[in-house]
Amino acid sequence: MGVLNIKEFVFELPLYTKIKIDASNIEEFFNLMQTQSTFDAYNPILKQETTYRTIRVPTYSVSSLQFRKIHVYEDIKDFQIQCVRNGFLITVFAKIFKTMSKTAEDEYEYYYMKVGQSPSIADLHISKLKDYDKVLPKDKLKEITKAIGLAANGVGIGSFVYLRRVFEFLIEEAHKAAKSDSDWKEDEYIKNRMTEKIDLLKHHLPNFLVENRSMYSILSLGIHELDENECLMHFDALKVGIEFILDEKVENQLKKEKIEAANKAYQQEKHKNRTLHWL
Secondary structure, three states: OOOOOHHHHHHOOOOOOOEEEOOOOHHHHHHHHOOOOEEEEEEOOOOEEEEEEEEEOHHHHOOOOOOOOHHHHOOOEEEEEEEOOOOOEEEEEEEEEEEEOOOOOOOEEEEEEEEEEEOOHHHHHHHHHHHHOOOOOHHHHHHHHHHHHHHHOOOHHHHHHHHHHHHHHHHHHHHHHHOOOOOOOHHHHHHOOHHHHHHHOHHHOOHHHHHOHHHHHHHHOOHHHOOHHHHHHHHHHHHHHHHHHHHHHHHHHHHHHHHHHHHHHHHHHHHHHHHHHHO
């Protein structure tokens, strides 16, 4: 899925990220300018995935004869998408800007950039984190919040540092649980890199994370080896890995609470029947 896909553009692309428009993506750009599609994405009010539809696109003020000309989008134009279930509205502001070509005289290079959004990407993602407050310490919840806020504004290294801390915390939790396994080999675990560690912890981590463990080999690199763009490029993979771990923890916590409630109800029923028996 490219960044000019409507879902990716609205829900994932940080503000002020330059997207060069050239022969490789010009059709995708024009499709975005006139999209009337529906798609599924998270709704922070309903706290679940729901369906959105495009209700306003940049071509609303552009004639049909002009909409395939890049220069007509140089002024700031807006998108609006709306949840079909509760009317929740997201507005995105973007514009084309041009610079002189470095390779051809008297020619321009065109870039597309998102310059504003309400609610922000950070607001859309952070609202989902409240579901994790029962399974994640407050300081780690704050670190995820900071990471998402920074990434939403194009700050790669800072966002990656915070997210990496949370990811490593969750991996260490799985490591502590694995130590009680009868066949656990601590020496082997310690000397391995992150990819191998995830494999060794496969019985204590979600299947998705284990099957895609190669994505997280980036954790073996020091922050000083990564630049802003590299950090942002790997941010989503880490965030998804964290969400899978936390989703599984939430599910297990709900199961535990249901079992405890069922046991409590059963004990109360036994006590009631015992009392009736003695009457």
